[in-house]
Amino acid sequence: METSDAEKIQNLKTVVIYSTLGVGTATGLFLLGRHFYKKSQANRSEKHSLEEGDPATYAKQLKMAFDNDNYLSWGTDEEAITKVFQELPSKRMFERVQKEYFRMYSRSLNADLEEELSSEEYNNLIRLLNAKK
Structure with missing residues (x-):
């Protein structure tokens, strides 16, 4: 059939x-x-974000500076970002912060920095970072 x-x-x-x-x-x-x-992964990083000197802590501080929308001011807290960059001990630590930032927020730290800061502010941060070992 x-x-x-x-x-x-x-x-x-x-x-x-x-x-x-x-x-x-x-x-x-x-x-x-x-x-x-x-x-x-983000939750694991978030747990470490309360430890001083941990890359997740720096990443969280940067994200909080970007999201600085409160009743007194709007926009990015450039001073807080500069303070984080001053506290970074080395370029290697910045690389680790970039990885943690992406892990926690699924966004590129460099792209957020470029988006949130003027070109002069961004260049000043890069100079701060380049002065580190």
């Missing part, structure tokens, strides 16, 4: 539908797992 063309088409449609559902489910599970992994 041969299968008709209509049955072949119906079988093909069924295979395509189930394959699409399978790929969609796998993609969704991957993205969900990735979300929870990133969230756990």
Whole structure:
């Protein structure tokens, strides 16, 4: 008994539908797992952000300076950012802060610095950083 063309088409449609559902489910599970992994990494970094001298602490201080929106002032707290850069012991520590910042906020620290600061303020921070070993 041969299968008709209509049955072949119906079988093909069924295979395509189930394959699409399978790929969609796998993609969704991957993205969900990735979300929870990133969230756990951020939580782990957040726990260290209260320890003085930890890269997560510096990252959190910078983020708080960017988000300095309160009833007295709006915008970025440039003085707080400069203070963090002055406290950084080395260029290596800044690299670690960049990694922690990305881990905690899923954003590039350099991009946020460029966005939040004028070019003169940004260049002054880079000079501060270049003066460190």
